[in-house]
Amino acid sequence: MSDAPNTPGPPGASSSPEPSSAPYPGTGHDGFLKVLGRGDVLALAFGAMIGFGWIVLTGDFIDAAGSVGAALAFVLGGVVIALVGLTYAELVAAMPRAGGEHHYALRALGPRGAFTASWAMVLGYISVVAFEAVAVPQTVGYLAPEAMEAGHLWTVAGYDVSAAQVAVGVLAAVVMTGVNYVGIRPAGVFQTIAVLFLLAAGAAMVAGAAVGGSAATMEPLFTGGVSGVFVVLVAVPFLFVGFDVIPQSASEIRLPLRQVGRLLVVSVGCAAAWYVMIMLTSGAALGPEDLTASDLASADAMAALWDSAAMGNVLVVGGLAGLLTSWNAFLIGGSRLLYAMAESRMVPAWFGRLHPRYRTPGNALLFIGALSVLAPLFGRPMLVWLVDAGGVNIVIAYIVVAVCFLVLRRREPGMERPFRTPAGRAVGAAALVLSVGLLALYLPGMPAALVWPWEWAIVGAWWIAGLAMTARLPKVPPGADAEERLIAEIERRSRRG
DSSP: OOOOOOOOOSTTSOSSSSOTTOSSTTBOTTSOBOOBOHHHHHHHHHHHHSSSHHHHSHHHHHHHHOHHHHHHHHHHHHHHHHHHHHHHHHHHHHSOOTTTHHHHHHHHTOHHHHHHHHHHHHHHHHHHHHHHHHHHHHHHHHHSHHHHTOSEEEEETTEEEEHHHHHHHHHHHHHHHHHHHTOHHHHHHHHHHHHHHHHHHHHHHHHHHHHHOOTGGGOSSOOSHHHHHHHHHTTHHHHHTTTTHHHHTGGGBOSOHHHHHHHHHHHHHHHHHHHHHHHHHHHHHSOHHHHHHOSSHHHHHHHHHHTOHHHHHHHHHHHHHHHHHHHHHHHHHHHHHHHHHHHTTSSOGGGGOOOTTTOSOHHHHHHHHHHHHHGGGGOTHHHHHHHHHHHHHHHHHHHHHHHHHHHHHHHOTTSOOSSOOTTHHHHHHHHHHHHHHHHHTTSTTSTTOOOTTHHHHHHHHHHHHHHHHHTTSOOOOOSTTHHHHHHHHHHHHHHHO
């Protein structure tokens, strides 16, 4: 883990990362271990955004928009996410607490706004974790296809699910949950090592394009027009989600708060550059028809660039590294968000218990881990369902955060902001408008509308449960002490009832 200076706390708190009020040695005032430095934070966010979608979905993206069209979509998507990231950067520096947007919305909008943002993002995180549990067997299947077909179980939406696929996915889910359960330090070390391997695989892809790529192969550069670009754009929230893991783990970062905000924005730029690179290098290797026909398009592109099946396997292993970094980061982010919701009494207190030794929200991790164990039972169709169902909820959370940013800029201009977004109100307004535009892409009649019934069923069931829980929340005005007032009111109702 990298070294870093002490982290200043919120206004009125001690600037020491280990205040005298800390309940355990080496922890902050909330009981989390403060061990993440610069390299750890950047690896956490970048690794979260670079999951496995670029291996599986590249052929679909290039088929829909063309090689340059797909790259352009990621540039545009990167701009949108960077604007949203700037709102997050200012807020995480001002309110560095585990749970991120949960606390921003409590202060700006009150309990119902906080629940909306948190509930939406929890599904986004869970969808990514489940996505990775399904994608692991797909990756291994590229390396050992016959072995992964052993033991046919059932068919889901035309896809055959085998016992071997389920076994690999379940084993990976257990291991990843276990790594996170035993502490943020081993999870951070794992993240850094995996990201370094991922970067090495990416460098090999670029070198291969320089040696064996062809500009002619990239044609047609644009296909599908505006609709084609929209098809790629709709996946942007899912593929870029991850920078927001930094706010979720803010209680565990040992850095000046201004640097935390800057690293968040830098991580978005790095992810956008990665996706653009993958679109261009894959397009230079194989034509759209070959990429679309491939189960793992980027890996086959790598093999073609180097004229070596072994190099394709190298990229698959790099994709596996990206998959695991994303999985690791979202276990961290999702568990911290559930912890924050439990601390505010929005979900059962069971989710808010920190392990006495490891200082992790162990119960929340076990819950998300259990869901990821179930995901491989549904096979590959689950990949597509989760991309869209999780993506629309992630955009909802982005919209709420942009609103919080604008509300706090207007209502609390004097709030301490160690990182202050330039042209703040203009950036916030742009982030809000563009996020709403992304949300519209999922609506019926749009090029990338949610698929009926599966994707709508996932989103609908989640929000029916959320509305039932929201109805139980007392009406508490927003403000810096909204959480304390909310907890007091819930406890008062409990004593009375």
